[in-house]
Amino acid sequence: MAEPLFHRLVLIGIGHIGSSIARALHHAPGTVERLVICDASPAHLARAKELELGDEYVADPAEAVAGADGVILCTPVGSFAAIAEGIAPHLAPGCVLSDVGSTKQSVIRDVGPHVPEGVHFVPAHPLAGTEFSGPDAGLADLFKGRWCLISLPEGADEDAVEKIESLWAALGARTARMTAAHHDRVIAIVSHLPHLIAFTICGTADDLADETREEVLQFAASGFRDFTRIAASDPVMWRDIFINNKDALLEMFARFSEDAQSMARAVRWGDTGYIEDRINRSRKIRKSLIDIKQA
């Protein structure tokens, strides 16, 4: 039998993404010899055990990472600095430390300084997820055909990077490398800004006078339903993402606001040519997504 990629892999955080990794690993036997689940929430840890997601269940991150050759941070990005500081003295030489955070500059900023000599830091971000949270929300095929982006700090160890790339390949994902700054801009427009908008419009509807609000719910047509779906995502995770990708998110929001104001202006003044042109461009983007099988 081939050597496993990791002898002892620790998932810190067994929410939607962590439990999806665990489930996907069950379908990739031989990839990991011993899977250790770690979560600060006793309820999450107990549920992970009931679901038999791993081989070992440990509440304390410092204890969990002892002797591990792989550690993946799967908690909200705002918690990374404290966790990295706490586990750093317990990481074995040669261990590969990775994450699944949706922001990459902040992760390199927060985790990087704590990584001990001889430990290999490989930040990663799988572009997958639903609006559901917690250990029960994991899906074995969540990463199938999706991208996992790798944003390397300076002087990253090539063998360690290839191990993380192989891990994501085993989970069904395709990998690509890009700088953290570039990653943060691309993800700001494709994921962070859409979430900010969805959270906002649900609040706007909620603020309407009482009678209308009930009808908003009752008569939610397809457009609004789609927005509420992504707006149902985890509050702490998204709060952390917004704060930690502030610059790119605010730049994309400014661009969007200008465009939305122009569209509103076209509606006010009946500029049908402008409106049709914008809608046609949107359709082309949708078509491109379908063509490259990302829709």
Place this chain on the structure above:
Amino acid sequence: MAEPLFHRLVLIGIGHIGSSIARALHHAPGTVERLVICDASPAHLARAKELELGDEYVADPAEAVAGADGVILCTPVGSFAAIAEGIAPHLAPGCVLSDVGSTKQSVIRDVGPHVPEGVHFVPAHPLAGTEFSGPDAGLADLFKGRWCLISLPEGADEDAVEKIESLWAALGARTARMTAAHHDRVIAIVSHLPHLIAFTICGTADDLADETREEVLQFAASGFRDFTRIAASDPVMWRDIFINNKDALLEMFARFSEDAQSMARAVRWGDTGYIEDRINRSRKIRKSLIDIKQA
């Protein structure tokens, strides 16, 4: 056998909604004795015939409505005034004239003045639809469990209204009555504004520098994918809706803009409490939608 609701029902426009009505009627035998399909596009009309959507296929609306006891306008709302003017002299006394337009004040304004004495005008709006267009996009179960809103002009004939309500019940929908002004506000927030936003953000992404744009497409995460889905909707139909529900749409857009600016400000200044609060409210709306089975 029971008397049919309509002896000769004419669908003017055989796009997504028109062809869904035709298909749903095939599953509700006895509701309509003779279904007449009318469309200005020879290609759509030929395709409707190939799909055997109706009993008769007529290009000219004036010719199609002759002898009909029911007519439903299923074209973009911007075309209603001209169609109403053209068919008015050919409508038989007692005929019920209805529509499926997404704006109701504009429909009453545009169609109302053309309705001859003795013809009953019953504006309606089924809250259903996908991003697809044309006669092939029809779905027999599109209206199942969805709402159809009825907004009556002054002095509407109660028997005619009940006929239209029975028709939508036969198609699987629930009906509710509300004033046109109220309808237009509710639908502005649940449908029109989400579409305006989705069209806009796709354009914002398309305007990014070339290298990033390709990656935006390649790495489209779930948030953006959902937005492009609704942004793939028909340009002429949506142009007409925006222009014809301008006041309510611009008011809802102004409210949304204020809220989005406040969210951006919270992100800039790290106001985590505000961000979490807004996200939590969004989740509650989503939960309410699931509870009342509209999600």
